[in-house]
Amino acid sequence: xxxxxxxxxxxxxxxxxxxxxxxxxxxxxxxxxxxxxxxxxxxxxxxxxxxxxxxxxxxxxxxxxxxxxxxxxxxxxxxxxxxxxxxxxxxxxxxxxxxxxxxxxxxxxxxxxxxxxxxxxxxxxxxxxxxxxxxxxxxxxxxxxxxxxxxxxxxxxxxxxxxxxxxxxxxxxxxxxxxxxxxxxxxxxxxxxxxxxxxxxxxxxxxxxxxxxxxxxxxxxxxxxxxxxxxxxxxxxxxxxxxxxxxxxxxxxxxxxxxxxxxxxxxxxxxxxxxxxxxxxxxxxxxxxxxxxxxxxxxxxxxxxxxxxxxxxxxxxxxxxxxxxxxxxxxxxxxxxxxxxxxxxxxxxxxxxxxxxxxxxxxxxxxxxxxxxxxxxxxxxxxxxxxxxxxxxxxxxxxxxxxxxxxxxxxxxxxxxxxxxxxxxxxxxxxxxxxxxxxxxxxxxxxxxxxxxxxxxxxxxxxxxxxxxxxxxxxxxxxxxxxxxxxxxxxxxxxxxxxxxxxxxxxxxxxxxxxxxxxxxxxxxxxxxxxxxxxxxxxxxxxxxxxxxxxxxxxxxxxxxxxxxxxxxxxxxxxxxxxxxxxxxxxxxxxxxxxxxxxxxxxxxxxxxxxxxxxxxxxxxxxxxxxxxxxxxxxxxxxxxxxxxxxxxxxxxxxxxxxxxxxxxxxxxxxxxxxxxxxxxxxxxxxxxxxxxxxxxxxxxxxxxxxxxxxxxxxxxxxxxxxxxxxxxxxxxxxxxxxxxxxxxxxxxxxxxxxxxxxxxxxxxxxxxxxxxxxxxxxxxxxxxxxxxxxxxxxxxxxxxxxxxxxxxxxxxxxxxxxxxxxxxxxxxxxxxxxxxxxxxxxx
Numbered sequence: 090x091x092x093x094x095x096x097x098x099x100x101x102x103x104x105x106x107x108x109x110x111x112x113x114x115x116x117x118x119x120x121x122x123x124x125x126x127x128x129x130x131x132x133x134x135x136x137x138x139x140x141x142x143x144x145x146x147x148x149x150x151x152x153x154x155x156x157x158x159x160x161x162x163x164x165x166x167x168x169x170x171x172x173x174x175x176x177x178x179x180x181x182x183x184x185x186x187x188x189x190x191x192x193x194x195x196x197x198x199x200x201x202x203x204x205x206x207x208x209x210x211x212x213x214x215x216x217x218x219x220x221x222x223x224x225x226x227x228x229x230x231x232x233x234x235x236x237x238x239x240x241x242x243x244x245x246x247x248x249x250x251x252x253x254x255x256x257x258x259x260x261x262x263x264x265x266x267x268x269x270x271x272x273x274x275x276x277x278x279x280x281x282x283x284x285x286x287x288x289x290x291x292x293x294x295x296x297x298x299x300x301x302x303x304x305x306x307x308x309x310x311x312x313x314x315x316x317x318x319x320x321x322x323x324x325x326x327x328x329x330x331x332x333x334x335x336x337x338x339x340x341x342x343x344x345x346x347x348x349x350x351x352x353x354x355x356x357x358x359x360x361x362x363x364x365x366x367x368x369x370x371x372x373x374x375x376x377x378x379x380x381x382x383x384x385x386x387x388x389x390x391x392x393x394x395x396x397x398x399x400x401x402x403x404x405x406x407x408x409x410x411x412x413x414x415x416x417x418x419x420x421x422x423x424x425x426x427x428x429x430x431x432x433x434x435x436x437x438x439x440x441x442x443x444x445x446x447x448x449x450x451x452x453x454x455x456x457x458x459x460x461x462x463x464x465x466x467x468x469x470x471x472x473x474x475x476x477x478x479x480x481x482x483x484x485x486x487x488x489x490x491x492x493x494x495x496x497x498x499x500x501x502x503x504x505x506x507x508x509x510x511x512x513x514x515x516x517x518x519x520x521x522x523x524x525x526x527x528x529x530x531x532x533x534x535x536x537x538x539x540x541x542x543x544x545x546x547x548x549x550x551x552x553x554x555x556x557x558x559x560x561x562x563x564x565x566x567x568x569x570x571x572x573x574x575x576x577x578x579x580x581x582x583x584x585x586x587x588x589x590x591x592x593x594x595x596x597x598x599x600x601x602x603x604x605x606x607x608x609x610x611x612x613x614x615x616x617x618x619x620x621x622x623x624x625x626x627x628x629x630x631x632x633x634x635x636x637x638x639x640x641x642x643x644x645x646x647x648x649x650x651x652x653x654x655x656x657x658x659x660x661x662x663x664x665x666x667x668x669x670x671x672x673x674x675x676x677x678x679x680x681x682x683x684x685x686x687x688x689x690x691x692x693x694x695x696x697x698x699x700x701x702x703x704x705x706x707x708x709x710x711x712x713x714x715x716x717x718x719x720x721x722x723x724x725x726x727x728x729x730x731x732x733x734x735x736x737x738x739x740x741x742x743x744x745x746x747x748x749x750x751x752x753x754x755x756x757x758x759x760x761x762x763x764x765x766x767x768x769x770x771x772x773x774x775x776x777x778x779x780x781x782x783x784x785x786x787x788x789x790x791x792x793x794x795x796x797x798x799x800x801x802x803x804x805x806x807x808x809x810x811x812x813x814x815x816x817x818x819x820x821x822x823x824x825x826x827x828x829x830x831x832x833x834x835x836x837x838x839x840x841x842x843x844x845x846x847x848x849x850x851x852x853x854x855x856x857x858x859x860x861x862x863x864x865x866x867x868x869x870x871x872x873x874x875x876x877x878x879x880x881x882x883x884x885x886x887x888x889x890x891x892x893x894x895x896x897x898x899x900x901x902x903x904x905x906x907x908x909x910x911x912x913x914x915x916x917x918x919x920x921x922x923x924x925x926x927x928x929x930x931x932x933x
Contacts, residue, residue: 093202095244096209097181101292104266104284105252107211108132108179112141115177116211119145122186124174128201129163131179135266153188160186166196168206175207182216182236195240212241213520214292227287228279249296254285321350324377324401325410326427329356332445333374340410341381341445352383353404359389369672372679396429401438408439456606472514476522479506481775484529491534500533503527508562516568520865590680599634599685606677607636610670612649612663617681620656635687637662651675653682723756726751752890777897781812781921782820784845784852791824805844811920813852815898820918823891824854828916830887831858834912852920857913888914
């Protein structure tokens with residue numbers, strides 16, 4: 090039986106319309122004559138989703154009881170018995186109720202596919218196993234229901250259901266996703282614009298990777314090894330030399346000229362693991378590649394060219410950037426270089442050979458290895474001294490045994506001495522010993538004795554063969570000794586670094602790590618120093634962690650220094666280190682710097698989490714306190730209102746006091762409401778609906794909200810004002826708050842003035858209080874202890890609320906104290922050409 094096909098509707102977040110799209114596809118297939126049934130759909134109370142399911146045959150669910158609670162799940166056996174052509178199954182990552190045949194719904198789907206039934210299902214990107222930790226970092230919520238990526242990757246078709254974050258939040262506000270009691274919390278936390286944007290990007294990137302996998306699988310199934318230029322991939326080959334930065338920047342420029350291209354860097358490590366490149370240089374080049382937006386890779390291969398081309402074909406590389414050869418002319422004649430071999434085997438891949446300062450061109454025909462490289466300086470000179478002592482001693486011994494030994498025996502003894510010297514000192518001492526031993530054998534043991542002349546042909550042949558064999562054996566032994574020393578040093582380096590890395594992984598503190606570095610290198614004292622970035626003239630250093638006797642407190646007090654970055658350095662006192670040891674110390678210092686940075690980031694993250702938790706708690710407390718306070722104020726206003734209705738029993742002064750009390754209660758209610766709106770705005774839970782708004786309509790509502798006092802405000806509005814781009818509700822609240830604030834600070838005889846002035850592509854609304862008030866009265870009033878005096882007006886709750894609301898709508902709000910007599914607030918919002926109402930509504 091053929092396996093059924095799987096189609097997944099993938100969404101970035103709940104509410105984007107995955108279930109609706111799945112049901113719409115089911116309706117389309119049913120209209121074309123396909124046998125479609127609904128195995129399980131979760132409408133979550135959404136009316137449009139439930140309506141889309143009407144008309145589709147639904148397999149009754151199976152009811153199960155778990156811990157005394159009844160649950161319903163898809164009846165897998167019933168669906169298999171019905172055996173439709175296509176079944177719709179919602180929420181692929183769902184965990185089945187205990188008692189079902191399978192633990193996960195995707196396992197139920199696997200049985201349906203195995204039975205030859207096509208399945209159409211839904212999935213959110215946060216439920217993918219590989220993205221679970223990333224989603225938790227973004228949203229702060231850990232998803233417990235996860236789906237193995239391999240299950241989703243086996244789908245025959247994955248379709249992305251996408252909505253912009255703003256539109257998704259609007260659907261949430263309108264109650265199309267969650268019930269009303271969950272809307273505010275969801276908008277403030279999971280459904281924040283930043284979270285939704287990040288989840289959307291994750292979904293797009295994951296789907297793009299799957300498209301790339303499909304292309305690679307198709308090429309592999311059809312035996313296509315030549316690269317397809319679906320997009321440019323530029324590969325730069327790195328040797329670890331100084332020319333690496335030049336090549337990387339050249340490749341980055343090539344990448345920048347081609348939109349959508351990708352930069353890759355590759356370093357091939359020899360198969361014996363003894364890399365001649367500098368790890369520090371490779372680390373710097375890796376950082377450069379990553380800073381330019383590329384990716385760094387490393388592979389192992391005995392043949393550099395084959396490893397390079399194999400990687401290029403596997404990654405569908407279209408261009409390779411290599412540096413010009415650093416070898417001299419003689420070396421180039423003896424062996425074909427990497428560049429030429431890469432060009433011959435690249436096929437359709439373009440190869441760029443870039444010149445650089447390290448390219449061959451000097452008078453030196455062939456670079457010779459450093460005499461002491463490999464075995465070390467001490468062993469080199471020890472072997473040279475041993476040659477000067479050992480060969481004369483052997484000559485004296487062999488001379489004493491001249492009657493018992495012939496020339497061949499003497500040469501074998503000399504050959505043994507050459508091999509010993511090669512094992513101790515390497516190639517060059519072996520060559521010196523071979524030539525010296527040949528000369529000594531010729532002078533002392535071939536006739537005529539004590540002469541370099543040789544009369545017998547067999548003795549000439551024996552001497553020549555001896556020198557050649559001694560050179561070859563010495564070369565091999567010296568090379569092996571050098572490789573052995575390099576391997577031992579590499580092992581020692583790896584052991585030191587792995588011990589430090591293991592200690593970091595086990596969470597050891599910085600002092601313990603510093604002590605371990607001191608012990609590894611046998612130093613007297615080591616300290617990690619951090620520079621104070623605020624000290625500009627004279628650098629100030631602080632000891633972050635120290636170990637040993639009197640750790641250095643300043644870099645100049647140390648015998649050794651290994652900088653980590655501009656503000657962090659590792660200082661040590663003790664014996665001098667070799668260049669290789671200093672390189673390892675630099676690597677350890679870099680790891681120590683990473684540990685310090687990670688610890689500092691972890692502490693900051695913990696402090697940030699604590700601060701965020703405190704802010705959330707404070708916001709929740711303020712919200713609850715505001716509701717309780719609003720209820721208390723309402724309860725206080727009710728008896729005051731009843732007393733005001735019985736003014737016949739009260740004196741005139743008592744009525745005035747009662748009106749003043751009710752006025753302050755109403756003002757407190759508005760203040761609590763403003764604080765609530767301000768808190769929701771800063772929490773991202775206040776939804777905006779920007780559209781063209783007529784200023785006259787907004788002002789009418791705002792003045793009505795102010796009650797009798799609002800009708801005393803003087804309006805100065807020109808005719809034919811353009812519409813403002815704003816949220817009508819929020820603009821009304823901002824203007825109401827500004828007008829109420831102006832009324833409170835204006836004398837009865839001088840009401841506030843609200844004027845409008847059209848500007849290019851903008852409309853300015855100015856609210857001014859106290860205009861025309863005599864200076865003496867203004868000074869007397871402003872010196873009185875009235876809340877919100879002009880000096881503090883700009884920081885009042887009303888001004889702050891209005892400013893934040895206007896800026897959220899894309900406008901500006903400024904305030905000014907005019908000549909000490911009037912306080913003016915100017916609100917500026919963008920405008921749009923007036924459009925027919927029907928056209929606007931159809932666009933929405």
